[in-house]
Amino acid sequence: MTITRRTAATTLVALAALPLATRAQTGKHKKEASPMYGLIGKMRAHPGQRDALIAILLEGTAAMPGCLSYGIAKDKLDADALWITETWVDQDSHKASLSLPAVQAAIAKGRPLIAGFGERFETEPVGGHATMSKKSA
Template structure:
């Protein structure tokens, strides 16, 4: 599938809660979604509470529809208490590469 919409997010967990944030992200309801083509969770080597997320979707409409769903809204509600402040987002459309795992 082709990625036509994507973004990078940088999230900072509440102090000492980076592991919980990573675990929650890796259990995200978008992972089994066929329109979510890229879902990559990374973390800072210097600060384990800083997490990067890269997502790639078949379309902006598919992304919007997914995040309007009940499972996605429940996921966001679980995510919010783990975060320290606002996440930073930038648009990005993956164009190639290879998985590291």
């Protein structure tokens, strides 16, 4: 049997696709896992209160079961705005976090500093990594 470029290329493509086909077949028999849940939102503090609000949010969100990442970033164009980016194992974990005592305390303490909210996006994270090494703003 003579192997041509076409035969070799076809074989390589088939071999490359094999893990995907196998994963699709075995996945049919497994219970479907809930997708990860992501949330990106803009928050506006009252003038001059952004850093105080960030401190409250960081303090109240340190230990939330199911939270894979919780990042707060200052908006570079608006001195009173901040962005919060969250990644959760699933949407239920996010919902449950809202009833945690530390989160409830942060909401109560931070509410007077919040002037309003901007854009809000729900996402379905698919991968990556989070490295939030600094704990303060």
